[in-house]
Amino acid sequence: MEGAKKDIPMIKKWLNQHHQLYTAATRHPFTLSIRDGSVQLSAFKRWLGQDYIFVRAFVPFVASLLLKAWKESDDDSDIEVILGGVAALNDEISWFKREASKWNVSLSNIVPQKANLEYCRFLESLMSDDVEYTIAVTAFWAIEAVYQESYAHCLADGSKTSEELKETCQRWGNDDFGRYCGSLQDIANRRLEKSPEDIISKAEAIVIRVLEYEVEFWSMSRGEN
Numbered sequence: 462m463e464g465a466k467k468d469i470p471m472i473k474k475w476l477n478q479h480h481q482l483y484t485a486a487t488r489h490p491f492t493l494s495i496r497d498g499s500v501q502l503s504a505f506k507r508w509l510g511q512d513y514i515f516v517r518a519f520v521p522f523v524a525s526l527l528l529k530a531w532k533e534s535d536d537d538s539d540i541e542v543i544l545g546g547v548a549a550l551n552d553e554i555s556w557f558k559r560e561a562s563k564w565n566v567s568l569s570n571i572v573p574q575k576a577n578l579e580y581c582r583f584l585e586s587l588m589s590d591d592v593e594y595t596i597a598v599t600a601f602w603a604i605e606a607v608y609q610e611s612y613a614h615c616l617a618d619g620s621k622t623s624e625e626l627k628e629t630c631q632r633w634g635n636d637d638f639g640r641y642c643g644s645l646q647d648i649a650n651r652r653l654e655k656s657p658e659d660i661i662s663k664a665e666a667i668v669i670r671v672l673e674y675e676v677e678f679w680s681m682s683r684g685e686n
């Protein structure tokens with residue numbers, strides 16, 4: 462395990478090892494249906510309302526991550542990258558409100574579904590002071606990367622995404638968001654490289670859980686659970 466393998470960034474190794482699960486999250490039937498134009502409006506609206514709830518819970522998670530970065534990071538630029546994520550979320554919340562009114566979705570009386578509640582509870586567990594910065598920033602990368610990959614694919618060659626859903630896909634599928642996810646991946650890899658084995662395996666387990674929660678979230682949007 463020492464030597465040759467050391468030069469391969471940790472996240473790259475994990476994405477190879479867990480390729481099937483990563484593909485399940487980033488090429489899910491829900492986003493594939495957006496891409497091929499067959500998505501049901503009811504499913505899209507369900508996703509929109511549920512994701513608004515998720516994003517509201519994501520804000521305090523990112524705030525807790527900022528705090529961890531400030532206390533534990535060895536590189537000042539981490540704060541700036543994460544702060545970019547906060548700025549995007551600020552925009553995103555306004556966008557959800559506009560998009561919801563466009564589709565006649567009421568955001569005030571949405572009942573969070575089981576998969577969403579469980580994912581939000583997981584986020585909350587990561588906000589604890591006991592969770593190391595390295596673990597939390599790796600989880601953050603995974604959460605953002607699934608949306609980036611999923612929605613970029615809806616805009617890539619051969620997509621038949623309807624005009625009215627392109628803006629949604631752009632939100633996470635645009636090149637800036639892609640570069641931002643790349644910066645998060647670099648941060649996570651840099652931290653993991655300096656981490657002891659127990660932190661590395663904890664981070665890997667967390668990434669797997671994020672991917673599983675994302676799969677469940679997409680399936681929930683299709684009304685499957």
Ligand SMILES: Cc1ncc(CNC=O)c(N)n1
Binds near residue numbers: 516
């Ligand atoms: C369920 C889920 N996962 C990731 C994201 C993307 N991050 C922030 O918007 C999201 N909106 N929803």
